[in-house]
Amino acid sequence: MGTFLIANKVLLPEMLVFLMSLLTLMAGVFLPTRMRESSALVFAQTALWGAIALAFWGMLAGTVTLFSGTVVVDHLAFTLKVLSYVTASGVCFYAHAYLKAMKMPVLEFYVLTLLSVLGLSALLSANHFITLFVGLELMSMPLYAMIALRRHRSDCLEAALKYFVIGAMATGILLYGIALLYGATHTLGFPDVANAIPVAMHGHHLLMSFALVFITIGIAFKLGIVPCHMWLPDVYEGAPTIMTMMVATLAKIAALGMLLRLLVSVMPALFAEWQPLLMVLVVLSLFVGNVTAVKQANLKRLLAYSSIAQLSYLLLGVFTGTTAGYSAAMFYLATYVLTTLAAFALIMCFRREDGEEAVDIADYAGLFQHHPWHAVMFAIVMFSLAGMPPFVGFIAKLQIFQALLQTGPFWLVIYALLLTVVAAYYYIAVVKVMFFDESQTPLRKVSLGLGNGLLTLNALGVVMLGVQPSGLLTWLSL
């Protein structure tokens, strides 16, 4: 056992997360009721921060492949894993008080979160289509279940069902794409497939293109971009906000991981095919996301459409096909996740008079008068999402545009910039409502417990990383 652990020390993070998820489950059975919930939080945080430490330790060994080449731990897997552990840890802190207030089962939440993170880890380390698929499913299943945790609420159930059905379809499509690829290359390990594709291109070019389209559509579901974006606003709106936060962050990390793994590492030979494909997706998504967001009255729906647009900027980075572009996409993802965490945590802070979450933009009229600091944090988040200096969103967009300017096409830069202007409109409209409109009935602020301090740190992080981005930029560059 000991030698196995040392030999496979790069897998220690996953093992720890797995063990702690079981331990949390046990805690629910054996610990006295009053200790259950806080001990679950402690277990979850221990698992995640322990995993981060172990991941850094494991990374000292450099890139490692394991289990007959089905698992790989390289810089991409390492950075995205650390990012997902940090994200999950933030989600758990934000969740604790919220779950109790919403009367949602606390223990199940932590167990499912850990399992989902475990799946995400496996997905990010996948070096084989089977590993990838298992990881993907292990990540997605808990998410479906968690959205339905408020099972007496029909809107939550609706959201869970929609997410599940569309997700199942997307998985089917992805699997079909993998099958097509297997048919053409007769292998499933990533390096083998990558080697086989140029050979197979001669006989099975069309088949390969189809495989590419199916796989890309499968990933597009995770990213939530056109044409797989329709579910997004409904799920964002219907799910409990803490779950929206998770879908909006963890799932996107998985999506970028898959994009970089599958398109960039496995199918570089098909670059001439996937670049125009991504371009079409980006052009459509930028338009649909930004334009539709303008008319939204519900803040969560607005953030849903905004996320369609945000992730198309990320996709632009991958579209360039350059290392600079991939690194820009990584940075974009990290900053998007950071900002999104703060955005949904801020929504979780406020309730209407009837105790429901305040999700309409109009609810926030005059927020500045009653809760100035929260209004300022909202403004920070919105300005950052709009891509204004000195916030981190500006640096992220700048990196993307810089990479895109190197490769072109130039009209795409102009197009994306023009839609940024539209985006600035709806983000700033929210800020305007908060600072300049007269409040009708003041919102009730609820405490997020430990999340309160984290929220302030989170919002300040959005500013600090905008002022001092170089460290993160270096760490995330591929």
Place this chain on the structure above:
Amino acid sequence: MGIHEITLLTIFAPLLGAIVTGLACRVWSNQAAHSMTIGGVAVGLMSALYLAHWTLIAHPGFSDNWTLYTWASYGSSHFDVGFLLDGLSAIMLVVVTFVSLLVHIYSIGYMEEDPGYPRFFAYMSLFTFAMLCLVLGNNFLVLFFGWEGVGLVSYLLIGFWFKKDSAAEGSLKAFLVNRVGDFGFLIGIALLLSYVGSLDYAEVFTKAPALANLTISVIPGVVWSLPTLICLMLFIGAMGKSAQVPLHVWLPESMEGPTPISALIHAATMVTAGVYMVARMSPLFELSDVALTTVMLIGSTGALMMGLVGIVQHDIKRVIAYSTMSQLGYMMAANGVSAYALGIFHLTTHAFFKALLFLAAGSVIMGMHHDQDLRHMGNLKKYMPWTYAVFLIGTLALVALPPFAGYFSKDAIIEAVFLSTLPGAKYAYVCLVLGAFVTSFYSFRALFLAFHGKERMSTHQRDSLHESPWVVRVPLLLLALPSVIIGAVLVEPMVYSHAGFLSHGEITVLPNHDVMTTLHHHFDGVWHLVEIAPQGPAFWATLLGLGFAWIAYIKAPALPNQLAASCKVCYQVLVQKFGFDWFYQEVIVKFADSTSQVLYKRLDMGLIDGGIVNGSGRMVAYVAGLMRRLQTGYLYHYALIMLLGLVAMVTWFMLRHYHIG
């Protein structure tokens, strides 16, 4: 702690005070607010003194140029946040933090009953932070950040009493005029970036000589020397910030702000940023005689003109404001004749005695219940002896009578301009000597009107006249001391010493512009400087001004009105401030207004707003409405769209494959 950490402490301690106080301003008591900010600035002053001691005395010639971090880099150019600590910035550091601290303390008394008390202190500390960035930056990015930062706080503070219309207008005017200056400044910086490829001072100055022979043609057919264009553009920025003719019109309006602000921002520190900037850019300005001549002529013209306008002002603060513009003219003139050290020296002495004058005027204004009109004062020395004493000291320093501080700096400037070989130097010399007479006249006029002569205030005002509290008097005394001695103390190390504060490469002077070496030959100890005062014309001009003021406002108080009546034209020219405001208001503003009306109605409302902006806005809204209708909420619609997308893509690839379409 190393020097870097102390530098950071100097800069960020005031910022910390500003942020904490700003965030807590709704909950905190006044006392907590001023303790926090004063604490921050006091830490700043302590560390600034340490840095100054280190740089100027312990390690003369010490220069510390370092980068805190790289904010962004694009291609080969990188934008850093970095700082440069040398003799020049060390002097500025001490001036800024010292005056700032005293003004903070003074404000405890002055702003006592103001409802915006914590906000006021937060702004002042924020200003201090921005000003420190401005003087400590090692590149144009940080300089510009500080430049805009002090500007921003200045607008906020001019409009501090924003419910008062004149304050709101004053802050708007300051904002607009400074935009003109900043426009030039930005063009200058952009030119440097495009020709040198860096914003770093060190790099720019090393590569600057290579620019000397480059030319640029902005308008086809007209060829300009590149360094001249760059320097003139930078100087336009300095003109805006340092209120040089003709971009000076905002400074009198800025007097609508609270008096401590006038002392800190509009006398001692921010308005001298232009002088500092030109001195810092000396390696660039030295390359262009045209630019230097422009600086000298504009400075000296302003020195005389603004002094003349000061004679006819009735508002005690405006008299001092015009005097500030006049003195800034002296500093610029010094820069123009390449006597940068003298410019900075006058900046330093001026910071002390002008802050003193403003704060003393503030004390008068408090006593007079916010009546600032000199015509309502008189014989205040009886009621406010302390204020009278310090105001007198400030006045003596300002009119440059030996051995007060102003004498050493101003007299040397006049002499340096006399020695200059630039074209127009004679004109500048005459302006500055006449300026000395004018300075003396308006300064003693204000002193006599306020503190001597008949009591002209209402009985109600007289009954409640009182000396200001100690919290106001202590800063006054602490400023009065340097106003007396700082000139004598600093004149040798700052100006006349070959191993002085500014003689280790902080400033660059080409041999053909060097007037300072000749000045050095005249130097024979501080006391000797005082002894030779009567040999220069400025001394007699000053005494003449004093005499005239005494006759006109003490001996024969009816005289000024008779003079004004007998020479209506001259009087009107001065009252109209040489017509700059009229020109801007009637010509530029009217022209812009009518043009913009036409553009607004036809082009903007009709074409752009109606067609493009609202049109595209409506378009976006319309399309958004359509899109939203697609969002039916039905699961099978969503699935259908996904599958249709898949089919479309597959079809597209199929068509591509068979080379159809």
